[in-house]
Every structure is written in structure tokens, then in C-alpha cells.
Amino acid sequence: MVNFNGDLLPASSHFTNHHNRGLRYGDALFERIKSTGKSLLFLESHYFRLMASMRQLRMEIPMEFTLEFLQEEIDKTLTAAGLSGKPAGVRLTVFRQDGVGYLPESLEVSYLIEATPLAQATFALGATPFTADLFRDYYLQADGLSRLDHAGKLPQVLASIYARDNGLDTCLLVNHRKEVAGGIHGNLFLRKGNQIKTPPQGSGCAEGVLWKVLLKQKWAENPYEITEAVVSPFELQQADELFLLDSLTGIQPITHYRKAVYGTEASEYFTRGLNELVLTEA
Template structure:
């Protein structure tokens, strides 16, 4: 790979040439939000859903952005960056953060952005050949509040949960909420399948309001698939026939095991095929 480029406030600069101030609030306080976006065949996927979540998140964090920063603007900024990097398929990270100034109390509420891209091999989502193994992380729980559904720059619980999973030779870990119910995995929403019906934690259970979660649920509703968002406990994992994880980059990942329990992935595979069909050939 040659020189890699990033997009900082509309200016495309080399990765090594990017200068971020030591007083950057994303660095100092995690004062910002981000979107992980799959870029396929020259366009960002599900951009409307990403933009709608961004707008909601910015309002919660009280970060102001110019009127010109709309869905079309960021779509074009992503495309320009990928063209500069010569990426047809890519993983995009769009980060919007409060501008420098102040300590905990900001001096201004204006936003800045940084877009990064890294190449992906395939445009379509690829179901993992080998199922993943899950552990449960219990040292930190997700608190149900106005931030719990957002993808903020402060992801320490997710980092610590992922590190814990690694120490247990697992691939991922489940985070619980302060009621002891399932919230999510470290970088994904979680679904279970039981007797042909699908279940996922509701937003009220402190999970991130995932874009792929929304895609899967709307797709299910439009294809007569029974899917419910509700409270789920760890016991529900032991009763499940299948478990899969979702995020905007991978689409879906099927789970092989949780503790001593082992799972199938027949329904997960069919749903992944439907996801690719819906994404690349039809509307949700």
C-alpha cells in the first residue's frame, strides 16, 4: 500500500502529515462521536441511517455543526477520500468531535470532523466461516442513560471487555446493563434465535442503537420474519438455538459457543444472504 490519506474538516492530508492539537477534546475527554461505515462499490452503505443517528447524537452532546454538513456533504467527503486512497471497498470511520478549548467545560460547541478509510477486499458482507466464542464481562456494566445508545469516543468498557475476552481465549465478550440483562457485545449488537423467532435487546437495555441492528429489524419486518426487541438475560443465551452479532462493517457474525453451549447457524446464514440481497439489489 502507498501513502494513505485522511480527511480533516474537508482537507485531504496524508496520514503522517495530520496534525492534531494536544488540546483536542476527543483525545483529552472522549468528547465526540463516531460512525463505522461500510464503503462498497464506490458508495457508503446505509448512509441515511448513519446520518440520522449522527444528528441525534450531536443533539444529545450539544455539538453544533454547519448547515452544510448534511448527509450529502459527508457522503461526498467519504467518496473523495476513498478515491484519493484508490479504495473501491473500505471501512470508514467518521469522527465528529467538539473543537479545542476549555477543560471539562468547553469554550465552544462547534464541531470538527476526521474521516479515515482502510481497504476491504469484498463489497458484500461475508459470513464468518468459523463461529466465534463468547465470554461474559461483568466488572463494568452499561448504565441506562442518554449516552448508552450512542457511539461515543469514550469506549473504555468495550476495550476492557475485549481485553478480558482475549485473556479467556474467546473472540468477544458480552456487556451487561445495570439490571444484569444483556446489553451488547464489544463492537456489535447481539441477536438470538429460538424456535425460528429472533430476539435482540431493546434500546432501553442500554445497547448501542446500531445501524445494522436497525437494518436487520426493518428487513425482518418487510419480509415477514418474526423479530422482537426486549430484555434478554444470560439464561436466554443457554436456551437459544442460534446467536449472531451485527455491526455496520461485518454485517453479521455467527456465534459457535457461549460457555459450554454450542450453536447452529442455519438461520443466521439465510439472514445474511437476505441482507446481501437487500443491500445490493433492493430496498430494505
């Protein structure tokens, strides 16, 4: 079941058409939220990120789009999908209403909520081994739109195909300045000793909610210092550890990049810390 503008419909329903602006022009935003079965993790942060993104794209925010309204609609969707009280991944998509030209006929929006089951409520360290390489065929544009989760994800799509065709688990993306921006899924972290770097917003990475949590959280007995700094491709093979961070799956260590092999010490530490936050949120 999916929730389209408040109506619960079978996923196979034809609830949109060829005039859909998300389909025609990528005129859409999305948020991916983890449900533990007891709570929607960091829902308030996801909500305010969505509102800020909608304002940036000059979408008209409906009066009813309160935090409480969206939580009720998500809960309704989870119940209809048989996922109430169970771990699930929620995708909330907002797109401008139908129109055939670049200039919108209306700034009003429609929304779609989908839910899929997850294996567990807590975060599990991603599977290893996990191999990566750089994707250089196309670059991310490091601008004000790159921090948003919008529907224009062709570089990620093509990088996913490249990874599959070359026997890789993932790829790292670079921007037009040849700086490392992040992964296909999630923000990148690079550890050298006890120093951890993550590409800044100016490099073209998305402003992920869990990424901001990891940066701002005061971690107990934290042996690491995290900074936002430009990451060059040269630094990747010199690192002691690489990992990706995604709102639904948590931390995925990269164990192999070209000839380099990495440890998972920081990945394990922050996974434990994130799971403590899950228990607090619940």
C-alpha cells in the same frame, strides 16, 4: 490518507493536539459506514443518526453539513486513499473543537474521515468457530447516551483485552441491571426456535443502523419473528443460536458460549437477505 476538516493529509500527520476534547474527555461521536465501491450503504440513515446524536450532545451542526457535503468528503477521502471503486470501511468522527475544561469554549466541531480496505462488497458470514463469554468486570450504563456511538468505549476496550487474555473471540456485555446489552462489536440476537430476541435500547445497546434495518425490513418468506426484549444471562445457554450484527462486517455467529454450542441457520438466512439489500443499494 485522512480527511481532517476537508484537508487531505497523510495518516501520520500531527493534525491534532493535547487540547483535543475527544482525547481529553471523549467528547466525540463516530459513524462507521460500509462502502461497496459503488455506493455508501444506508448513508442517509447514518447521516440522520449522526445529526440526531450531535443534537443530543449539544454540538453545533455546521451549515455545510448536508448529506451531499458529507458524501462528497467521504468520496474524496476514498479516492485519496486509493479506495475509489473498492470495498472499504469508512469512519467519520466528529468532535468538539479544542478546549481544556469540561465546559466547552465553543460548541463548534471538527471532523475526521478515515477509510480502510475491506475484503468484499457484500456481507460474508463471520468465521466459525467463534467463542464468547460474559464480561462482568464493568457494566454498561443503560441510559440516553448508550444508544450513541460516542468515544467513551472503555468497557469495550477492557472486554476486548479480557477476551484476548482468556482465549475468546469476543465477549458479551451486561448493563448495571445485569441484563445482556450486546457484544463488543455489534448488536446481539438470540434465537429460540423461530423466535428471535434482541436487547432493546433501554438495555444499553447502541442504536446501530444495520440493527434498525434488520428489525424493520420485510424479509421475503421470513420464518422468524424478531422482537426487542430484555435478555438475561440465563437465556444465553438455552438459546438455539446467537449472532452479532455490525455495520461493516455484517453477521457474526457465536458458535460457542461456555458449554453451549449453537447453529447458524438464522445467521445464514439474514446474511443472504442483507446481501440482496446491498445489490439494491448499489
